[in-house]
Amino acid sequence: MKNGFLNKLTFWRQNIPVGELGLYVAADSIYVFKSNVGGTAEQRADLATEPQSKFPIEGVSYKIAFDGDNWTEAFTAIFDGHGAAKLQIVLGESFYQLIAADKPNVPAEELKQALLWSVKDLVSEPVSNIQLDYFESSLTASGKINVVVANKQQLSNLAQVSEEKGFVIAGISIEELAMTTIFQDDLSHMIVSHVSGQELLLTVVKQGELLMQRRVRGFTQIDKASAQDLEFGLADNLSLEIQRSMDYFESQLRQAPVGSIDLLIGGEYQALVPLVSQNFNQNVNAIQHDSVSSHFSMMSYSLLAGSLLTGGKA
Structure with a gap:
């Protein structure tokens, strides 16, 4: 689905960007990532093909307040900080449905x-x-085919x-x-x-491809759980899923x-690793991050380094 949302929305391409940013649009914030490495993303395409040791990409991520609708205010703040730029955007769960x-x-x-007519009765948006x-x-x-549905007016405003x-x-x-950017080796990773x-969100990726995805309810507050909560049942429930x-x-x-199970979770995630590990033969690892949302903005930026998206050619 490379640029799929944008096929009919290309009227802004007349400007020449002076930088490159990765954006993650969460429900109440926009996280912005800028690399500290020089050159363009195309010149750094090796970041998308080298082993995992190249990650994380060196850079800075910060967040801007966002209410889901004030695009002008948020993008003005981004422009004031960076000027005109090429953007790669990853939408948070609240901005799309995947069917x-x-x-x-x-x-x-x-x-x-x-x-469109196959999914119209399965989504909240009118046709x-x-x-x-x-x-x-x-x-x-x-x-099966994976269908992404978003609010057309919202994307037009963006x-x-x-x-x-x-x-x-x-x-x-x-x-x-976005998960396809984390590993580029020959193993499959959960x-x-x-x-x-x-x-x-549980995904399986291999060699830059998304092989499986699944959303699971009941863990919306797992990042708020104490180490004791994890030990007394929550880690076992997660292991079951x-x-x-x-x-x-x-x-x-x-x-x-x-080949491995890798956790990108906030809170007491270091305590979660050994608790999950005891239930599996695979290595269980924690993906290091400052925050999960900021890590998504870095993954968004890394999509600029190569054509990692697959999908519809509209």
Whole structure:
């Protein structure tokens, strides 16, 4: 879904950006990441192909207050700090819906329109205000396709403010696809991530591809849990959900077991690692971060270094 949201919203591209930023748009904040490394993202494309030792990317992340609608105020603050820039944006969970739908048997040029009518009763947006894109996994045995649905008016407002400020939007992505930037080796990795107040996200990535994704309820406050809470049940509950996802990956998708389990969770995540580890043969690791949301802005920036998104060609 590279640039899929933006195919009809390219009127701002007349300006020449002077910098590159990664943005993560959360429910109440926008997190901005700027690399300390010189050169353009294209000149640093090796960041997307080198082993994990290249990560995290050196840089600074900070947040700007955002109420979900005040794009002008937020983007003015970004412009005041950086000037015109090329932006890669990752939307937080509250700004889109991701649906696994049956892939319609239609020509490629008719796929998006067919998907619109396939998912219209499964989403909260009216048909007239749906911005839709899709992506597929190489594991296509199920005949499913992943459909991303967002608010068209909201994205149009974002695009208009970007034009006014002289920004160029390189792409808009989602949390699930941002995970593809973390590992670039030959192993499959189960990444368990959690943004404060959101549902838990479990993904499997391999060689820059998203192979599986699943949202799990019941863990919205896991970053607020004490080490004692984790020890007395919460870690075991999390392990059960990880095992369910691994069972699906192995039995339904017919894949080999994942090579590692990696936690991108706030709070007492260091205490969580040994508690989860005792339930699995795989190595369980903590992904180091200042905050999960700021880490998402870094992952957003890293998407500028290569064409890591797959999906619909609208």
